[in-house]
Amino acid sequence: MTFDIKAPLFHDLVRLHGKWLPDKAALIDDTKTVTWKTLDERSSQVANGLHVLGIGRGNCVAVLMSNCAEYVEIMYGVLKAGAVIVPLNVAVQDDGLVGMLRDSDARAVFYSPDQFARLTGRHGDLPDGTRHFVFGADDPLPGTDDYEAWRDACSDAEPGIEIGDDDPCNIIYSSGTTGLPKGITHLYRRRIQSMYELSLAHRYHFDAVSICAIGLYSSIAWGSLFCSLLVGGTCVIRDKFDPGLWVGTVEEYGVTHTFMAPIMFQRVLDHEDFRPESVASLQAVISGGAPLYESLKKRIAENFGCVVIELYGLTEGFMTTLQPGDADGRLTSVGKPVRGNDLILVDVDDNEVGFGGTGEICVRSVHWMTGYHNRPEATMEAEYIDSRGVKWLRTGDIGRTDAEGFLYITDRKKDMIISGGQNIYPIDIEAVLIDHPMVSEIAVIGVPDETWGETPIAIVVPRSGATADTAEEILTWANARLGKRQRIKRVVLQADMPRNPNGKVLKRELRMTYI
Numbered sequence: 001m002t003f004d005i006k007a008p009l010f011h012d013l014v015r016l017h018g019k020w021l022p023d024k025a026a027l028i029d030d031t032k033t034v035t036w037k038t039l040d041e042r043s044s045q046v047a048n049g050l051h052v053l054g055i056g057r058g059n060c061v062a063v064l065m066s067n068c069a070e071y072v073e074i075m076y077g078v079l080k081a082g083a084v085i086v087p088l089n090v091a092v093q094d095d096g097l098v099g100m101l102r103d104s105d106a107r108a109v110f111y112s113p114d115q116f117a118r119l120t121g122r123h124g125d126l127p128d129g130t131r132h133f134v135f136g137a138d139d140p141l142p143g144t145d146d147y148e149a150w151r152d153a154c155s156d157a158e159p160g161i162e163i164g165d166d167d168p169c170n171i172i173y174s175s176g177t178t179g180l181p182k183g184i185t186h187l188y189r190r191r192i193q194s195m196y197e198l199s200l201a202h203r204y205h206f207d208a209v210s211i212c213a214i215g216l217y218s219s220i221a222w223g224s225l226f227c228s229l230l231v232g233g234t235c236v237i238r239d240k241f242d243p244g245l246w247v248g249t250v251e252e253y254g255v256t257h258t259f260m261a262p263i264m265f266q267r268v269l270d271h272e273d274f275r276p277e278s279v280a281s282l283q284a285v286i287s288g289g290a291p292l293y294e295s296l297k298k299r300i301a302e303n304f305g306c307v308v309i310e311l312y313g314l315t316e317g318f319m320t321t322l323q324p325g326d327a328d329g330r331l332t333s334v335g336k337p338v339r340g341n342d343l344i345l346v347d348v349d350d351n352e353v354g355f356g357g358t359g360e361i362c363v364r365s366v367h368w369m370t371g372y373h374n375r376p377e378a379t380m381e382a383e384y385i386d387s388r389g390v391k392w393l394r395t396g397d398i399g400r401t402d403a404e405g406f407l408y409i410t411d412r413k414k415d416m417i418i419s420g421g422q423n424i425y426p427i428d429i430e431a432v433l434i435d436h437p438m439v440s441e442i443a444v445i446g447v448p449d450e451t452w453g454e455t456p457i458a459i460v461v462p463r464s465g466a467t468a469d470t471a472e473e474i475l476t477w478a479n480a481r482l483g484k485r486q487r488i489k490r491v492v493l494q495a496d497m498p499r500n501p502n503g504k505v506l507k508r509e510l511r512m513t514y515i
Contacts, residue, residue, distance in 0.1 A: 009163060009188050010226075011047075011080040014040050017232050026229060028253065029069040029237045036232070039073055041156040046077020049154035053131060055083055055107045057167055062086040062106040063217075064097065064115040067239045070135050070147070071216050072225065074110050079188075082163040083107075085170045086183075087217035089501055092173075094118055096181070098125050100173050103183060103374055106130055110147060113137045165189035171373050172219065172315055183373030184315050192230075194317065194367035197338045199227040201321045202257060202309065203284045208233035210257045211249055213241040213264075218501040219315045220289055223259045243271040247278050254281040259311075261289040261503020263441065265300050270440075274303075282306040286321075288313060289502030291409060291427055293434045294331045310334050312409060314395060316382075317368040318343070320407055332431075333406040340366035343407065344392065345399060352386060358400040360413055362392035398425070415507055417446030417454045422485055426507075429456055429486050433478050438462050438470055441497050443505045444488065447515050456488045459510055461496055 008016070017026070018040025027034040034042075055061060061078045063085070065071050078085040086104045088097060097119065101109065108131040116134050123132065123143065135147035169188040173181040186194075202223075204210075210228035212235055214221040228235045236253050238245065246268055249255065265287060268274055282304055287297070288311035301308045308327075312334035313319040320343070322335030337343055344352050345359035353359040362384045371379035384392040398410040410425045417424040426444035433442045441461035446454035458478065462470055471491040479487040492514065498506040 006165070007189075009079075009165075009192055010076065011043075011163065013230060014043055014076050014080070015158060017229075021232050024232070025234045027069045027072055027235055027237060029067070030239060032069060034069045034073070039076065042073040042151060043076035043080055044156045044158055045151045045154040046074055047080035047159040047161065048157065049150060050077065050081040050083060050108065051159060051161065052154070053108065055081065056161065057082040057163070058084065059107045060084045060086050060104040060171065062088055062101055062104060062109045064088045064090065064109060065112040065135065065216075066090070066114070067212070067216055067221075067237050068112075068135075069237065072235075072237070075216070079163075079169070080159050080161065082161045082167055084168045087170075087172065089173065089217045090115060090215060091501060092181075094122065098122055100181070100183070101126050101130070104171050108133065110135065111144075113141070116141060116144065163188055168370070172217070174315065182375055182378055184369045185371060185373050186317065186367070186369055190317065190367040190369075193340070194319075195223075195226045195230050197319065197340060197367070198223050199230050201311070201319070201323075201338050202227060202259070202286050203307065204228060204231045204233065204257060206232055208257050209236065209253055209255050209281075210234070210259075211236045211238070211246065211253075211255045213238040213246055214260070215501050219313075220259050220261065220502050223286070223288075224257075227259075228257065243267040244273045247271065247273050247275075250281060251278045255279075256281060256283045257285070258282065259286040259288065262287050262292045262296055263290070263499070263503045266296055266440075269299055269303055276303050276305060279304055279306075284309060286311050290504040291430075293431055295435055297331055312407065314363070314393075315369075316393060318363040318365040318393070318395070322406075326406070330402075330406055333402070333408050335407065336405060337363075344386070345401065346384060350384065355401045355405050356403050358398065358410060361395045361397045361399045361407070363395060364390075364392055368393065412507075415445070417456055419446070419449070419452040419454050419456070419485060421453075424456060424486055426456065429458070429478075429482060429488065432481050433458055433460070433474065436474050436477055438466060438474060441505075443497060443507060443510055445507055445510050445514065447489070449489070456486065457514065458488045458491045459497070459514070460491055460493055462493050466493060
């Protein structure tokens, strides 16, 4: 006799938590608390409703909503149905949204009213037969189904739909605010494996309470959400990030874990309501999505009083972390690959570089994407085949390793500045400027120069109190501390930075402005 059982997927875990943790809070949003039993039942209703519509394995279901508990029950419902969840970035322009819905061939779309209104007059551009569900509308909207009425009319019985490890699980479109980003496709087993690895690296446990204040279309948000739900914890969801509200939420609910971009940590620390005792419940925090400068990492560690972990990762599937035990003397490193991940560096001639060298980061991972949706040429361009015939994924990032293999991110390959035939890495310049007392945020880009080919300039978001002389003061201060070839030509002050949902500065937009 043999027992036929496999490791659980997302839908298995929500069912088991609903059975064994029925009254424990799974989700807390701005208006309500949802128990595991309720989340299990409502996600089953969504799955059964999709099944009645003929939507299941391999079919795409998109979500274009603000953060709320219903967003999560819809996602789990799609996963219980064995379908493909497509969470859409609400910051993308209308044409981009239509393009992503067409590219994914979405069979159903779930909206909040404000997002549905954005596509008024454009629904005819969407795939034929697409069903539209709107949550929270005051009055019925033409051509749509009221989400709650539809859900509540569906059975909450366990759907019992067979889902394979190698079935497609999600399409997450790469960050961007214009054009058509690339759709990154993961399989069910690989996607949940990534959450297992992140949960271990972030030290999640049964009593964990996480906070998610980033749009649920973001990979960082998925880390906060699914890691806490994986272990049967609780996730507090906020519809937007506000540093004062964030501090109050951490204190009110005893939040233990958070995953945020560096700029979010900075804004929390700079907020007038921040006090170290307000965040005393925190046990472990992860920073990712953008470089975490050494000075900010020290501020977080000193003021949060908990484990601070820096993560470098790709939505395509790869992660490194710098764990606290390895941080002494390596604060600018992003650590080593997490379990089941590997990396190499390759030079400009695609030759592998050993420890101590610099090159493009190429990676392998147990939770790799299967490829870019409908973009075989982009998938091929991202491949690197080594001398043994082993396939790796090109990241487009430049890094170096020390003698022990700890990784340091040098810069994006496309952001590197070539001045007088020498490579200049903006991140090195940014790490100097961020320590100026008037610099709140910094981005360095290369601009054309008749003498050098390219030369660096610095775009700065200043702290309060800036004057007409601030830019010149920062320029003089910085160039006195930079190497001769690193010196910046000018400093430009502006009110804010263009960013993607993960907090990374969109340097391509800055280049469009200043080049």
